Amino acid sequence: MNVLVTGARGYIGRAVAHRLADAGHAVVGFDLAPLVEEGPLHTASSIRQLVGDVRDEEGLTQTLQDHAVDAVVHLAGKIVVSESVTEPLAYWDHNVGGGIALLKAMVAADVRQIVFSSSAAVYGEVAPEPIAEQHRREPMNPYGRTKLTMEWMLEDLDRAGAVHYVALRYFNAAGAVPGVTVERHHPETHLIPNALTAAASGRPLKIFGSDYDTGDGTAMRDYVHVGDLADAHRVALDHLAQGGASLALNVATGLGYTVAEVVASLERALGRPVPTVAADRRPGDPPLLIGRGTAIREHLGWVPAHPDLDDITKSAVAAHRP
Ligand SMILES: NC(=O)c1ccc[n+]([C@@H]2O[C@H](COP(=O)([O-])OP(=O)(O)OC[C@H]3O[C@@H](n4cnc5c(N)ncnc54)[C@H](O)[C@@H]3O)[C@@H](O)[C@H]2O)c1
Structure with missing residues (x-):
């Protein structure tokens, strides 16, 4: 077509x-x-x-x-x-x-x-x-x-x-899909690219909301x-x-993962820490969103081939250029 x-x-x-x-x-x-x-x-x-x-x-x-x-x-x-x-x-x-x-x-x-x-x-x-x-x-x-x-x-x-x-x-x-697409927006508001930028620059990643009812308090997606x-x-x-x-x-x-779980998964993929700082909840952000x-x-007949968080973060780490 x-x-x-x-x-x-x-x-x-x-x-x-x-x-x-x-x-x-x-x-x-x-x-x-x-x-x-x-x-x-x-x-x-x-x-x-x-x-x-x-x-x-x-x-x-x-x-x-x-x-x-x-x-x-x-x-x-x-x-x-x-x-x-x-x-x-x-x-x-x-x-x-x-x-x-x-x-x-x-x-x-x-x-x-x-x-x-x-x-x-x-x-x-x-x-x-x-x-x-x-x-x-x-x-x-x-x-x-x-x-x-x-x-x-x-x-x-x-x-x-x-x-x-x-x-x-x-x-x-x-x-990311190698050679095809890497997550990058202008301005960037999404968690994974911002966490990778924080790890590269040393400037802490803001974690918006730490008092949600999600176990560790961070938003779940x-x-x-x-x-x-x-x-x-x-x-x-x-x-x-x-x-x-x-x-x-x-x-x-x-499957739902909290912001803290995503950061931990990125740290495993990177082999080093992602600096973070707690910040207020963002307007319009629901506490959890799982489909x-x-x-x-x-x-x-669609089923995800890569539902595992570590697979997702590994692909992002491999493709990310700060
Ligand atoms: N990223 C997510 O997690 C997510 C989640 C839910 C829905 N979506 C939807 O998926 C779509 C793509 O998201 P994305 O993350 O690739 O965003 P993106 O910003 O990377 O891509 C959007 C593209 O649309 C183009 N665009 C905007 N206004 C336009 C216009 N008037 N005419 C022509 N082009 C225009 C931009 O130049 C940009 O390249 C969007 O509709 C978004 O709302 C994204």
Whole structure:
């Protein structure tokens, strides 16, 4: 299939574009920033790279037509939860404004299948047990609300017969795929890259919250290896191509690790300590976020190949360049 991947320069987008190209799809990568800046995207050079803005409906319609696109994987967006609290309009603009422009372009170009990067942030305050897809969606921050709004829009379009979709609710993407992607954001707010920077620089890693009800007091998350996450997009596209029904699915391992456990695992992989300092809880951060991964196994046959935390941290350590 010809697949447009928006946000293809990003941490997860690079892994997705590669995985789809490896599976034989003709991939068109699309991102605000030039992809080459981050190094060549695919050794086989089978990924076309376009610079553009998903808010540009006309440009996108042209791109979809020019490249005879069959399906879209939509990862482009703004992703920093704390920033979404202080700059909500930018989040609504890129994540929802961009989503509307993209969906209008898809309908105009008669492209009817989309895999959308949703997030565990759609759930908000959660129970201690792994969250299933039916859990109440009540996001705690503007970032999560923009993701939920996109899900609502996709549900409406599906009911109207305009598009079919798979919304993948990622839990925490982590780790690296050698030569393909390394976790790096601007600004960086994610635990593993920040811990590796702390270990390299000696400047302590801030641990946000040490009084959560999680055993050791630090926040608990479900870490999904970025290579496994990329593969979920491949199987989601196959499902849509075979005429499968629209779905919203967790991409989760069902395993929870605390911040302190992740730091300890990184220390084992590095063979040296990661300096840390306790800091206040961050606004919008839930204490724990663990997903039930059984529905994606049932519907798409996806199971994580690398659910083990030490595998994830080892891959991050091997690929990290401060
Ligand atoms: N990283 C995680 O753990 C995680 C968890 C849940 C959901 N997600 C979602 O996955 C997607 C990818 O996340 P990531 O970690 O790779 O982030 P990232 O910041 O590395 O990648 C996002 C990419 O989108 C591009 N982009 C932003 N606005 C755009 C626009 N208007 N037009 C075109 N391109 C635009 C950026 O340039 C960037 O390359 C996002 O939608 C994010 O919300 C990520």
